[in-house]
Amino acid sequence: MRITSIESKLYRVPPTIHLQDSIQRISTWEWVITTIETDAGITGTGWTYTLGMGGSAIREIINSYLAPILIGSDPHDVERIWNRCWHELHANGSGGFTTLAIAPIDIALYDILAKKADVPLYKLLGGFRDSIPAYGSGINMHLDGDPLLEHMNEYIERGFRAVKMKIGRENPEEDVERVASVRKLIGPNIKLLLDANQKWTSGDAVRRLSMLEPYDIFWLEEPIIADDIPGHSRLRQSAKTSIALGETLFTRYQFADYIRADAVDIVQADLPRVGGFTEWMKIAKLAESHHLPVAPHFCMELSVHGLCAVPNGLILEDVQGGSLTELGLLAEPYVVRDGVAVPPERAGHGIVFDEKALAAYEVKGSVTGVVPTRV
Ligand SMILES: [Mg+2]
Secondary structure, three states: OOEEEEEEEEEEEOOOOOOEOOOEEOOOEEEEEEEEEEOOOOEEEEEEEEOOOOHHHHHHHHHHHHHHHHOOOOOOOHHHHHHHHHHHHHHHOOOOHHHHHHHHHHHHHHHHHHHHHOOEHHHHHOOOOOOEEEEEEOOEOOOOHHHHHHHHHHHHHOOOOEEEEEOOOOOHHHHHHHHHHHHHHHOOOOEEEEEOOOOEOHHHHHHHHHHHHHHOEEEEEOOEOOOOHHHHHHHHHHOOOEEEEOOOOOOHHHHHHHHHOOOOOEEOOOOOOOOOHHHHHHHHHHHHHOOOOEOOOOOHHHHHHHHHHOOOEOOEEEEOOOOOOOOOOEOOOOOOEOOEEOOOOOOEOOOOEOHHHHHOOEEOOOOOOOOOOEO
């Protein structure tokens, strides 16, 4: 089997609801979707995303630079292809745009391999379980009082047994009040996860977390900028709560540094950001070797396969307003029911895009009208 064509397209999709955390407001989702065709008649689809910045660069890296190198390759050679792409791009950075551009290719190749094997992708990758618990994840920093409680209550009514909310207000008392009100609403038996989106210094984080720990926090996510490994080590020495991070790390080397520094409890490697399944599986196994669970960030349609493939899969993130189904991009919806995610049954990753819906969002040339995300 040989690759006969690789084509990537960029789609800029407006959010369906207001999405805001402690550092940014999402005004546009960008999806770069790559289609790989083979001489065996099997086609694979992969994708990557941004929070509105850089999508056209990723499209061009794939179409202009990587695709010509890879035409004629055997899709089975996922390691060879991943490494070839990574070394070609490495002078531009070890991770980030490098891994974001490799991801759709790698994901499409795994889609092809699972289709050829006629199994759902998670079985090809390891097949540890057939379902995984999910949590409702709210990008709800702007909500207080009744609107916040109504939003969190929707997750409970849909059957989720774990929920996440955004924190990181300027006034720490406001975070405490919001968290206390949500804990009171959900009672003692629902897991409550908090996400500060890298807002604090390590000193802030120690102080802020001590104020929040009375509310039985299952994990605190990204308390400090992801580049500060010693800061996370310091926080972990005083924290009783698990520290989750990894959505802003891009290579297995960064995860290895965190693990060596005893600076992380829950590994949240994001499938597109680390370069697809080839790299994600290595990170998951690195974590497993250190008795750490994985709970990948975002992209639940892909993450469900990773989580069901490995023994140390913990929980799936179902981001409010962030699923391909909610954005109206799929031909068949993929949703979490009763708080448990089940991978699609069909061979491959099982996700089929609605080409007509996508076409409305395609940007063929340069991107215009960019809105900054930082608040
Ligand atoms: Mg997060």
